[in-house]
Amino acid sequence: MLRKEQNDLITQTGPKTAMGDLFRRHWIPALLADELPANDCPPVRVKLLSERLVAFRDSEGRLGLIDEFCPHRGASLWFGRNEKCGLRCPYHGWKFDVSGQCVEVPSEPVESKFADKIKLKSYPLVERGGVLWTYMGPVEFLPPLPEWEFATVPAKHRFISKRFQECNYLQAMEGGIDSSHVSFLHSGNLESDPLFKGARGNYLMDREAQRQGTTYSGVEGIAIQDGSLQESMGPIVDRTKENLVSTDNGIIMARHRLMKAAKELAKGIFPPGVEPAHQKVRSASVILPPDQPFKDAAREALTVRKGVAPASV
Numbered sequence: 001m002l003r004k005e006q007n008d009l010i011t012q013t014g015p016k017t018a019m020g021d022l023f024r025r026h027w028i029p030a031l032l033a034d035e036l037p038a039n040d041c042p043p044v045r046v047k048l049l050s051e052r053l054v055a056f057r058d059s060e061g062r063l064g065l066i067d068e069f070c071p072h073r074g075a076s077l078w079f080g081r082n083e084k085c086g087l088r089c090p091y092h093g094w095k096f097d098v099s100g101q102c103v104e105v106p107s108e109p110v111e112s113k114f115a116d117k118i119k120l121k122s123y124p125l126v127e128r129g130g131v132l133w134t135y136m137g138p139v140e141f142l143p144p145l146p147e148w149e150f151a152t153v154p155a156k157h158r159f160i161s162k163r164f165q166e167c168n169y170l171q172a173m174e175g176g177i178d179s180s181h182v183s184f185l186h187s188g189n190l191e192s193d194p195l196f197k198g199a200r201g202n203y204l205m206d207r208e209a210q211r212q213g214t215t216y217s218g219v220e221g222i223a224i225q226d227g228s229l230q231e232s233m234g235p236i237v238d239r240t241k242e243n244l245v246s247t248d249n250g251i252i253m254a255r256h257r258l259m260k261a262a263k264e265l266a267k268g269i270f271p272p273g274v275e276p277a278h279q280k281v282r283s284a285s286v287i288l289p290p291d292q293p294f295k296d297a298a299r300e301a302l303t304v305r306k307g308v309a310p311a312s313v
């Protein structure tokens, strides 16, 4: 259980929030690389940390992530024309390059240099491991590029997918940490759906399958099983009403680490997870001798070792 102020602290990630500042010190995934497949392809809307942005790939392949709204009178640049190294607002023709700099205001004389004075908010966007990553924090703290194992192996060694889930990030993250739900919610699908492939978007609840036990909840596909219950809690679950048990220990520890890192950052302490060395971690399943602490006995299995397959039982 969290107090209301703790729940607010840990779930709010917009600009000028403590948790938002923490997120903004890391490279975060913005899009799949496939979503901007070619130069001058259609722009893509992306909302990150409560900021509405638009991403595009210009005529020379440069990637841009800029404010979604035109600084003239606020039209969405998602409707823009992606042409000749810039995104042009279709309302009155103002044009912006990948850095957000306005490069053309057709109604004003060029000599006035009016366009030079207009610049949209923009963030770097880089491709790595089939993902387009962005960094939305202070320029002076720009970290090294992400070194997560999946982002560094050859493309044929990874599978990347994306789905929309209408709830706060923490509900999804806590679902990922929560090992005890796997034996219930996913019990019918562990062999058949290991890569979450083919999961469908509407939940398509099947009460007969639920009754028969073909699927435990009646929803098919591991990812949608998770999404259905995490969304069912509402956009931001009220954690003051929880009754946690011992199997929620991982979640409790993760919450405390997040809140600690956010509070420490406000005091100027460098956050964890930014250094590439912190990213050299992989998931693993191992059976440990009962007399050895998890931290020591599982350390090797949880560490990325090139050429060594992940540990599995």
Ligand code: FES
Binding pocket: 070, 071, 072, 073, 074, 075, 089, 090, 091, 092, 093, 094
């Ligand atoms: S609103 Fe975009 S050019 Fe006028």
Ligand SMILES: [Fe+2]
Binding pocket: 175, 176, 181, 182, 186, 222, 226
């Ligand atoms: Fe799950």
